[in-house]
Amino acid sequence: MLEAFLNMDEETFTTLSVTILCTALIAYMCFIIYKLAKDSKAGRYGTIVLAFVLGFGMFGFIAKTVLTEVLQK
Numbered sequence: 001m002l003e004a005f006l007n008m009d010e011e012t013f014t015t016l017s018v019t020i021l022c023t024a025l026i027a028y029m030c031f032i033i034y035k036l037a038k039d040s041k042a043g044r045y046g047t048i049v050l051a052f053v054l055g056f057g058m059f060g061f062i063a064k065t066v067l068t069e070v071l072q073k
Helices: 002-006 010-039 043-072
Strands: none
Touching: 010 043
C-alpha cells in the first residue's frame, strides 16, 4: 500500500488531493455557516438565507466539477 502511494504519478496524486482537500474545505465551510447562524441567532429563515447565499459558491464549484466530468465523456 505504501509503495503504491510512493510510486503514484502526478496526475493521480493531484486528483486525489484536490478531491480530498476540497471535500474537507467544503465541510469546514458548512461548519462555519452553521456557527455563524448559531452565534448571530439568525433563526430558521436567517439560517436558510445564510446557507443559500454562502453555500452558492460551493454549489458552483461542485457543479463545475460535475459538468467537467460529464463533458469529458
